[in-house]
Amino acid sequence: MADVVLQRPDLAPLDEASVREAKAQSEHLETLYLVVANASCPSCIEKIEASVAALPGVSAARLNYSTRRLSVARKLNSCSLEDIQACLDAQGYRAAPFDPARQVQLDEREAKDLLWRLAIAGFAAANVMLLSVSVWSGLASDMGTATRSLFHWLSALIAVPAVLYAGVPFFRSAVAAVKKRQLNMDVPIALAVTLSCGISFYRTIAGEALIYFDAALMLLFFLLIGRYLDRQMRRRATTTAQNLLALRASSAVVVETDGQRRNCPIQELKPGMKVVVASGECIPVDGDLAAGFAEVDMSLITGESAPQITKAGDEVFAGTLNLGGPIEVLVRASDEDTLLGEIIRLMELAEQRRGRYVVMADRLAGYYAPLVHILALATLIGWWALSQSGFEAALMNAVAVLIITCPCALGLAVPIVQVIAVGRLLRRGILTKSGDGLERLAKVDTVVFDKTGTLSLSRPRLLNAEEIDPASFTLAAALAGHSRHPLSRVLAEARPSSTKELSNLQEVPGAGLTANYLGEDIRLGHPTWCAVPRPLRDAGDHAGPELWFRWGQRDPVRFLFEEDFRADAIEVIEALKSMGLQVELLSGDRESAVRRAANRLGIDSWRAGQRPNEKVSFIASLRNRRHRVLMVGDGLNDAAALTEANASISPASAIDVSQTMADFVFQGDNLSPILETLRTARRAQSLVVQNFVLAFLYNAIAVPLAICGLVTPLIAAIAMSSSSLLVSLNSLRLNRRRREKAVYAWR
DSSP states (O other), rough: OOOOOOOOTTTSSSSSHHHHHHHHHHHHHEEEEEEETTOOOOTTHHHHHHHHHTTTEEEEEEEETTTTTEEEEHHHHHSSSHHHHHHHHTTTEEEEEHHHHOOOOHHHHHHHHHHHHHHHHHHHHHHHHHHHHHHHHHHHTOHHHHHHHHHHHHHHHHHHHHHHHHHHHHHHHHHHHHHTOOOOOHHHHHHHHHHHHHHHHHHHHHHHHHOOOOHHHHHHHHHHHHHHHHHHHHHHHHHHHHHHTTTSSSSEEEETTTTOOEEEEEEGGTTEEEEEETTTTBOOOEEEEEEEEEEEOOOHOOOOSEEEETTTTTOOTTEEEEEOEEEEEEEEOOOGGHHHHHHHHHHHHHHHHHHHHHHHHHHHHHHHHHHHHHHHHHHHHHHHHHSSSSSSHHHHHHHHHHHHHTTTHHHTTTHHHHHHHHHHHHHBTTTEEETTTHHHHEEEEEEEEOOOOOOOOOEESEEEEGGGGGHHHHHHHHTTTTTOHHHHHHHHSSOOOOOOTTEEEEEEEETEEEETTEEEEEEEEEETTTOOOHHHHSSSOOOOOOEEEEEEEEOEEEEEOOOOOOOOOHHHHHHHHHTOOOEEOOOOOOHHHHHHHHHHHHTEEEEEOOOOOHHHHHHHHHTTTTTTTTEEOOSSSGHHHHHHHEEEEEESSOOHHHHHHOOOEEEESSSSHHHHHHHHHHHHHHHHHHHHHHHHHHHHHHHHHTTOOOOOOOHHHHHHHHHHHHHHHHHGGGSSSSSOOOBBBOO
């Protein structure tokens, strides 16, 4: 019940059947999370997703290239984890169930392994380069053939073992792909390294003057630098999510009915159990404080850094910190069912959902692998047939083409920006629920606000409690307790009560609540919904929000509220206008209240008395006029409008349906997160475009040079690695602004 308005009987208040159907469908699905360890290039994404999605019972598969995490939505009791692993194994990929603690260990092991291989490649390259410089100098002086041959064999003695060790990540991936008659971007890399090293060994045996061991080693050295730094950048980009995962407890101390205490795995906790939390420990579950008082760091939930005093019966949440003495908590939810688990799941969803640019980049990377080999083969044939340089020179030019055309920069253009943007917003108390939401949000030109609970705070004050008949007050408060509308919650808390005689309870979005009490019809909500006569509803000069209560044939009762707007509402609306955005106000409230709010906030275009279907129609009309609309709302009657808009944002105080429909959820009493989200989305979009330009510009310049024989394999390796690093560093500019304290917010 948000922005209470009359609901006409001939108009559906909301497509509740669709909501129920979607909910029922989601209840018959479960999501598995796996880590694909050797998903080493962007072209792997489409192959992995397509193969897993083709399995019986799998409705969707999404691979997050930045985290290598595969999310598989499957029907209950359908294909097993072993089936998915077998499918990926057939494609040459190793997958394991995602375990945060184990994943941290694997990440550290992988980083150490890459660092060792990088060190060996660098050490060998430096020594072989010194020997090569000596040979080059000897060619211009009087170095003998035997001495030169000795230097070549020393280079081979250093280079061959180093290549075999340092090149393992590329060789392993390439062999697995070739075995499955597939191509990935490690195939041309492995081919280039093998060819340059093999040619050098052949020329060493033949006693030729020039060899290319230094090129093979420098190629591996720069590729490993790029892969290691790319991995570290991805790790840095996902630090926020990893910090959240680290807050999850693996076990809790349970207090048995006989007072005994035992350690219990977090997965085995059930609602109603009692756990004890020592001073300085993170609370492991969502629950209620059992007794006494506690001092809790609730910044994870509220965004406030100051400790919060919590009394018996108050909610506490997993991941928050107990700053006082030992406390006991009654369990309501644990592990995946906590708010912390919900935040992590939504972050995963945001990173895995892909927008138009991500799909385009993945598709281009997929087409690129065969194109690389075609270009290299054409270079080999062209130079061999048309040049006098011979087969070896043609082969080296083909190797350079193989190296320089790797589309790593293209594959990184979007995912890194997206992950950094999601982490940046989360640190500022904004939860991103849709990865393509950033892309859509960057293009909006119109912002449509709901009023109650969105522009205004969700805690209005009841003004005339003393004037209300106690019996009517008690019954109205009992009825209001069944709604999450801001006015209803204030009314319910003003006189806590529960009436067991209530039956046939129903809430009509945009109208109000109705129930039967001892054979009489009672209603709470809009004056028309409560059949309030026009003279009575127009009496007085109150312009704020109100609720009416009707009890059978008795005179209707009016509850008057005073609405406080969010502290920065005026400044935010002015800032939106200065960004060139059109601002609209849609509200189901009375015309006088909406006019007053619009005048106070500086909104020129507003509409009052809007039903849910009218909000949807208005947004649809804006879209038909080619406007791109951002909807900001919090109520049940905003849910359909949030879906209709191009992008949507809800406050954390919104009802569950609105939060589910929204692309972003922001925490706190201020509207400034809307500005931060818009600016981040626009900045991210700009960086994505820049990354695409950089990737295409690199290929437009480097590939023709390699085909023309103007680039050696060594230079090609440096150029290819530099392009990937350039794109990654450009993406990290999204975090260039002044750093703020990280706040993981939810309410």
